[in-house]
Amino acid sequence: MTTDDFLCQFVKERTLWRQGTWRSASRCRADVLSIAEKLSANVAVIPAFRDNHLFLACLAACLLTRVPLLLLPDRLPTTLDRLRARYDHLLLVTDDGDTNLALCNDQILRVVLGDNDNETAIDYRPAANQLVLEVQTSGSTGIPNAYYKNWSGLIAEADTIGRALQLNNTGRHVISTVPLHHMYGCAYALFGPLRWGMSIDAERPVYPLDLSRVVAAAPGPAWVVTTPTHLRAYVASTEQLPQLAGFICSAAPLPVDLAKSVEERFGCPIIETYGSTETGAIAWRYPTHTDVWTTYDALTVSMDDGLRVHAAHLPTEGQLIDDCVELLDESRFRIVGRATDLVKIAGKRASLSELSDKLRAIDGVEDGVFLQPPNRLGQTAGTGRLAAFVVIRNREPDAISAALRECIDSVFLPRPLIPVAQLPRNSNGKLPREALEGLWQAHARRYEVNT
Numbered sequence: 001m002t003t004d005d006f007l008c009q010f011v012k013e014r015t016l017w018r019q020g021t022w023r024s025a026s027r028c029r030a031d032v033l034s035i036a037e038k039l040s041a042n043v044a045v046i047p048a049f050r051d052n053h054l055f056l057a058c059l060a061a062c063l064l065t066r067v068p069l070l071l072l073p074d075r076l077p078t079t080l081d082r083l084r085a086r087y088d089h090l091l092l093v094t095d096d097g098d099t100n101l102a103l104c105n106d107q108i109l110r111v112v113l114g115d116n117d118n119e120t121a122i123d124y125r126p127a128a129n130q131l132v133l134e135v136q137t138s139g140s141t142g143i144p145n146a147y148y149k150n151w152s153g154l155i156a157e158a159d160t161i162g163r164a165l166q167l168n169n170t171g172r173h174v175i176s177t178v179p180l181h182h183m184y185g186c187a188y189a190l191f192g193p194l195r196w197g198m199s200i201d202a203e204r205p206v207y208p209l210d211l212s213r214v215v216a217a218a219p220g221p222a223w224v225v226t227t228p229t230h231l232r233a234y235v236a237s238t239e240q241l242p243q244l245a246g247f248i249c250s251a252a253p254l255p256v257d258l259a260k261s262v263e264e265r266f267g268c269p270i271i272e273t274y275g276s277t278e279t280g281a282i283a284w285r286y287p288t289h290t291d292v293w294t295t296y297d298a299l300t301v302s303m304d305d306g307l308r309v310h311a312a313h314l315p316t317e318g319q320l321i322d323d324c325v326e327l328l329d330e331s332r333f334r335i336v337g338r339a340t341d342l343v344k345i346a347g348k349r350a351s352l353s354e355l356s357d358k359l360r361a362i363d364g365v366e367d368g369v370f371l372q373p374p375n376r377l378g379q380t381a382g383t384g385r386l387a388a389f390v391v392i393r394n395r396e397p398d399a400i401s402a403a404l405r406e407c408i409d410s411v412f413l414p415r416p417l418i419p420v421a422q423l424p425r426n427s428n429g430k431l432p433r434e435a436l437e438g439l440w441q442a443h444a445r446r447y448e449v450n451t
Contacts, residue, residue, distance in 0.1 A: 015194070016053050017173065018202040020217050023053060030118035031057035032064070035093065038109055039065045044087040044134070046070050047181050048094040053202040054111060055180045056190065058093050063132065063151075064124050071135045071181045074426055078434075079136065128152035135183050137277045147278050148315065156313035157187060157280045158195035160298035164284060165271060168196045171245025173222040175201045175214055177230045182428040183277050184250050189225040206230060208237035221245040227429035228254045229367070231270075232360075235261045244268045250275065251429045253335075255357050259287040274335070279309045279319050283333070292332050300330040307333075343372055343386065346411045352386075355412055359388060362403045364395035367423050370414060373444070374437050388414035389439060391422055418443050 016023035035058055039045065045062055047069060049055040062069045070090075072079055083090055092108045126132075133149040162168075176189035193200050199219060205211040211234065215222055224241075225248045226234075234241070235258065246269040247262060254272045262270050274293055275281040282301070283293035295301055299311040307321040324342070325333040337351035352370045359368040368390040390400055397419050404413055420443075424435035 015199050016056065016202060017199050017219055018053065022219075023202070024117070026117035026119055027114070028053075028057070029120060029122055030114055030116045032060040032122065033118055033120060034114060034116075035109075035111055036061035036064045039067050039091070040089075041065065041067065043089045043091040044068050044070050044083070046072060046075070046090060046092045048075070048092055048096055049180070050204065051095050051113065051202055052176065052180055052189075052200060052204060054095050054113060056200070058111075059132075059190075060122075063126055063130070064122070066130065068131050068134050071133055071183060071186065073136055073182070073428070073430070073432065126151040133183075133186070135277050145278075149280070150315075153280075153313040153315070154187075154191050155195065156298060156311075158191045160296040161187065161192050161281050161284075162196045164294075164296050165248075167192075167223050167245070167248075168198050171198070171221040171223045173199045173201065173218050173220050174225060175211070175218065175222050176204055176225040177206050177211065178225055178227060178251065178429075179204065179427050182251075183280065184273075184275065184428065185225060187275070187281055188248050188250075188273065208234050208239040212239040212241055215241045215244060218243065223248055227251040228258060229425065229429040231258060231262055232366070235265050241266050246270060248273060253353055253357060254287055255361060256287055256291075257361060263288055276309075276321050278316075278321060279311070279314055282309055282321075291334055292328065293335065295331045295333075301325070301327065301333060302330065303327045303333075343412075345385070348409055348411055350409070350412050355386070355408060356388075358407050359390060359400075359404065362400055362407075364393050365390055365400060366393050367391040367425075369423060369431060369436065370412075371436055371440065373440050386412055386414050387416055387418065387440065389418050389420050389423060389443075392419055 014022050016028060031054065039061060045058065045067055047055055047058050049058065059069055070083065080090065090107055093111060094108065095111055128151055130151045131148055132151055132154055135147050135149060137145050174189050174193040176185050178185035178189060180186050180190050189200065201214060201218065203214050205214045221243050223245045228249060229252065231247065231249060244266055248271050250273040259270050259272070269286065270288070272285055272287045273281060274283045281296055282299060283295045285293050298313060299309055302308045302310065303325060305320065307323045307325050308318040309321060310318055323338050324336040326336055327333050337353055341352045343350055343352060352372070355370040356368060359365060359370065368388060370386055370388045373387050392400060397417055401413070401417050423431060424439055425431055
C-alpha cells in the first residue's frame with residue numbers, strides 16, 4: 001500500500017469487523033462523510049469513543065477537513081484549561097451519551113453508527129506535513145506537554161513497526177483493550193494494522209469475559225494490544241482465549257513472571273514494546289527471552305542527560321526521553337529507570353518502578369505503587385522516606401509488609417503502606433503524577449504523616 005492509498009484503507013471491504021460481520025465500505029464512507037460535514041475549520045476535535053470504528057471515522061473526517069485531533073490522557077478541567085489557552089473552539093466528538101466533560105452542549109457532537117450507504121469516492125491525498133494529531137503526555141513524570149504528529153511521521157512509524165514485528169505473518173486481525181485515543185493504541189491498533197493490511201475490531205473489550213467473547217468471534221487469529229494491568233486480570237481469570245496470535249503489551253513495565261504466566265496460560269507469544277508520547281514507538285523485545293530492547297530500524301539511540309532518540313521522521317533531532325538506560329550499541333539497550341524514578345536513601349539507590357514491581361509480585365496484591373511523597377522532597381531531592389499504596393485481596397497489610405522485608409532492603413520499606421480500594425490509573429493503565437499526589441494528600445493526615 002502506498003502512502004497515498006493509506007486513507008482509502010479506512011473504507012475498504014473486510015477491514016472493520018463488528019460482532020461477526022464486516023462493516024461495508026459504503027457504510028464506512030457514510031460514517032466518515034457524516035462527521036466531516038459537521039466539522040468547521042476553526043475547531044480542534046477531542047475524540048471520546050467506546051466504538052473503535054467511530055473513532056476511525058472521526059479521524060478520517062478530521063483528515064479530510066484538515067482539523068487537528070487531540071489525543072488526551074484524561075478529560076480533567078485542568079487539561080481542558082490548557083487547551084483553551086491555545087484553541088478558540090474545542091469540539092468533543094463522542095458516541096457516549098453520559099460523557100463527563102466540562103464543555104457546553106454546543107461544544108459536543110454526539111454521533112451514532114448509521115445504517116446508510118454512501119458511494120461517494122474518498123480520494124484525498126494528505127500532504128506529508130499535514131498535522132494529524134496533537135498528543136498530550138499523561139503527566140506521569142510531571143506537567144503534561146503537547147507533541148505534534150504529522151502525516152508522514154505517522155506513516156513512517158507504522159512502517160518501521162511493521163518491518164520489525166511482522167504481525168501479519170501469524171495473524172490478520174487486531175483487538176485492542178487500549179483506547180485508540182492514546183498514542184500506544186493509535187500506533188499499534190489503528191495506524192499499524194491499516195498500514196499492514198490487517199483488520200480491526202470495533203469493540204474494546206477490557207474484562208476477561210468480554211475479551212474471550214470478542215476473540216472467539218474474530219475472523220481469524222488475532223493479536224491483542226493490551227497493558228500489564230489487563231494481563232494480570234486475564235491470567236487470574238478462568239476465561240479461555242481461543243485462536244490468539246499473541247499479545248502486544250506496553251504502557252507500563254511488564255514483569256517477566258507475568259509475561260511467562262501469559263505465555264503458559266494462553267499458549268502464544270507476548271511482545272513488549274517501548275515508546276513515548278514525544279517519539280512514538282522506539283523499541284521492542286520478547287520479554288520471556290531477553291531483557292535487551294532492540295530499536296525499530298528507523299531509529300537509533302544515544303545517552304547523555306537521558307535517553308536520546310534519533311530518527312528522520314521525528315520533528316526533533318535527538319529527542320530527549322526521561323529514562324536512563326544501559327546502552328549496548330546504537331540500537332540495543334537495557335532500561336535502568338527514569339531519571340525521576342531513582343531514589344537514594346542512606347547511601348543506597350533504588351528504582352521506584354522496580355520496587356513497585358516487587359510489591360505487585362507478592363501473593364494477594366492486585367495492584368500497588370511506591371512513591372516518594374511530594375512534601376518530603378524538601379529534605380533533599382530523592383532521599384526522603386518512601387510510601388506505598390496497595391490493593392490487597394484476602395491478606396492483611398502486615399503480611400504484605402513482611403513479604404516486602406524478604407525482597408527489598410529495609411531502608412526502602414514503605415512507611416506507611418496504605419491499603420486502598422483501587423489506584424487512580426487512567427484508561428491506558430498509567431498513574432498520572434497529579435492523581436497519585438492527590439491520593440497521597442487524601443491519606444496523609446490519617447496516617448499522621450507530616451505533609
